[in-house]
Amino acid sequence: GQNIDQPTEMTATEGAIVQINCTYQTSGFNGLFWYQQHAGEAPTFLSYNVLDGLEEKGRFSSFLSRSKGYSYLLLKELQMKDSASYLCAVRDSNYQLIWGAGTKLIIKP
Amino acid sequence: IAGITQAPTSQILAAGRRMTLRCTQDMRHNAMYWYRQDLGLGLRLIHYSNTAGTTGKGEVPDGYSVSRANTDDFPLTLASAVPSQTSVYFCASSGTSGSTGELFFGEGSRLTVL
Numbered sequence: 001g002q003n004i005d006q007p008t009e010m011t012a013t014e015g016a017i018v019q020i021n022c023t024y025q026t027s028g029f030n031g032l033f034w035y036q037q038h039a040g041e042a043p044t045f046l047s048y049n050v051l052d053g054l055e056e057k058g059r060f061s062s063f064l065s066r067s068k069g070y071s072y073l074l075l076k077e078l079q080m081k082d083s084a085s086y087l088c089a090v091r092d093s094n095y096q097l098i099w100g101a102g103t104k105l106i107i108k109p
Numbered sequence: 110i111a112g113i114t115q116a117p118t119s120q121i122l123a124a125g126r127r128m129t130l131r132c133t134q135d136m137r138h139n140a141m142y143w144y145r146q147d148l149g150l151g152l153r154l155i156h157y158s159n160t161a162g163t164t165g166k167g168e169v170p171d172g173y174s175v176s177r178a179n180t181d182d183f184p185l186t187l188a189s190a191v192p193s194q195t196s197v198y199f200c201a202s203s204g205t206s207g208s209t210g211e212l213f214f215g216e217g218s219r220l221t222v223l
Contacts, residue, residue, distance in 0.1 A: 004151065033211060042199060042214035043152075050209075087152070091210070096167075099151035 002026045004100035006088050011106045012078055020073045020086050020103045028093025034062050034073045035087040037102065043087055047073070075105075083107045111135050115200050115215035122190050122222050130185045130218045132200035140203045141183040142167075142212065143175060145196040152199065158183055190222045 003025045012018040024032070031050040035043040049055055049064035049071060061074040073086055085102040092098055113134045122128050134141065139160045144152040154167030158177040172194060174186045183202075187194055197219050201212040 031209065033209075035212075042216050043212075044214070045211040048209040048211060089152075095210075096154065096157075097152075097212070099153075101149060101151045 002090075002092065002098045004088055004090060004098055006086075006100040006103045008101070009104045009106065011108060012075075014078055014080060014107055014109050016078050017074065017076050018078060018105065020075075020088075020105065022071045022073070022088035022100060024069050024071070024088070024090045024098070024100075026090045026092045026098050029066060030091040030093065030095055032062075032064055032071050033089045033091070033097070034060075034071075035089065037085045037087060039084070046086075078107050080107050080109070112213055113200055113202055113215035115198075115218050117218060118216065119219045120221070122187075122220060124191055124222055125189050128187045128190055128220070130187075130198055130200075130220070132183045132185070132215060133181050134183075134200075134202045134213075135181065136202060136204065136213065137180060138202035138204045138213070139180070141177065142201045142203075143173070143183070143185045144199045144201065145169065146199060146217075147196050155185065155198075187220075190220075192222045194220065195222045196220060 006022045034046040037043040047062040054063045059076045064071045085104045087102045088100040089097045116131045142157045143155040156175040158164045161180045200215040
């Protein structure tokens with residue numbers, strides 16, 4: 001079966017750095033996405049990786065290792081507004097998205 | 110810029126009633142999707158449409174139907190609602206030209222079936 005694993009919840013301190021991991025087992029691979037979802041709101045696109053390596057976008061970076069079936073989302077200089085759920089999703093060989101259950105990130109002052 | 114509009118935003122429904130959730134996009138995206146999101150579970154695909162006039166079943170299609178008469182609209186119908194269909198429903202769309210194919214989501218429709 002297809003599976004995406006990510007931690008259920010993480011806590012970090014304002015101003016710090018946090019890394020949210022995602023491991024996947026899917027039928028084929030055509031890209032990995034990270035989305036941010038604030039409570040009661042819709043998910044919004046953060047990043048996309050299709051090749052191995054690090055993609056940096058401001059305070060957020062996303063890393064992919066296809067051979068390990070592994071990705072992480074790195075958030076730097078954490079702000080209170082970063083409190084949200086972070087969803088990992090993999091596009092499989094049929095170009096369908098397989099979603100993880102999301103990681104709820106709690107930022108403390 | 111509207112993007113994707115869903116209606117209603119919230120609804121309480123008696124079991125056995127018929128309900129249609131509306132979804133309209135103005136981005137001229139070919140592909141559209143309906144997901145449900147339940148606590149502790151990932152987004153689960155109900156139905157999708159790769160282009161106007163075509164639809165397909167997702168992971169959890171039972172009890173739901175969709176139609177795609179034109180590019181902009183993609184309504185989701187619950188023919189006879191049951192309590193297990195209590196959930197938050199998200200409509201999404203994606204383009205293909207010059208993009209990664211990321212999804213753009215509507216604000217969601219919170220449905221409670223009693």
